[in-house]
Amino acid sequence: MTRLPFLTPGEEKEYLASCGVRPLNHRVAVLRYLVENPVHPSAEEIYEGLKNHMSSISKTTVYNVLNLLSDKNAIKRITIDKHELRYDANTQEHIHFLCTSCKSVEDLHHVAFPSVEIGEEYEIEEVDIEIKGLCPSCAQKKRANNWRYRP
Numbered sequence: 067m068t069r070l071p072f073l074t075p076g077e078e079k080e081y082l083a084s085c086g087v088r089p090l091n092h093r094v095a096v097l098r099y100l101v102e103n104p105v106h107p108s109a110e111e112i113y114e115g116l117k118n119h120m121s122s123i124s125k126t127t128v129y130n131v132l133n134l135l136s137d138k139n140a141i142k143r144i145t146i147d148k149h150e151l152r153y154d155a156n157t158q159e160h161i162h163f164l165c166t167s168c169k170s171v172e173d174l175h176h177v178a179f180p181s182v183e184i185g186e187e188y189e190i191e192e193v194d195i196e197i198k199g200l201c202p203s204c205a206q207k208k209r210a211n212n213w214r215y216r217p
C-alpha cells in the first residue's frame with residue numbers, strides 16, 4: 067500500500083488496516099486531520115481542530131489514538147520541540163526545521179535526506195534530522211529590527 071504523504075482522502079481506513087490498526091471513526095478522524103494539516107500539530111491542537119466536528123471525541127481519546135497510531139508506525143511522533151510532542155502523518159524520512167521564535171515545525175523538502183553509514187554491525191531503525199533556528203519570516207523580521215535599531 068502506498069505510504070503517506072501520498073494518502074488521498076478516503077484511503078485512511080485501508081491505510082490504518084495495513085498498519086494493523088482497526089479503522090475506528092476516531093482513529094480515521096485523527097489520521098485525516100494530520101494528513102490535511104501537515105504542520106506537525108500537537109495533541110492539543112488536533113483536539114481543538116476536531117472537537118467542533120466530532121462531539122464524541124475527548125482529549126483522552128485523541129491522546130490514546132495518537133499513541134496507538136505512533137506505536138503502529140502509522141504516524142510519527144516528532145520530538146523536536148522540547149515542550150510538547152508534535153505529530154506527523156508523513157512517516158517517510160525527511161528533515162524537520164523548528165523555528166525557535168514562532169515554534170512552527172516545517173519539512174525541508176528541498177533538502178535531500180543524507181544517507182548515514184555507521185557500520186554493518188548496527189541495525190538502524192530510525193534516523194532523525196532536526197534543525198533549529200529562525201524560519202524565513204522570523205529571520206526577516208529580526209533583520210528588519212536589527213537594521214532599525216542599529217546605532
Ligand SMILES: [Zn+2]
Pocket residue numbers: 165166167168169170200201202203204205
Ligand atoms: Zn518563525
Ligand SMILES: [Zn+2]
Pocket residue numbers: 106154156160162172173
Ligand atoms: Zn514532517
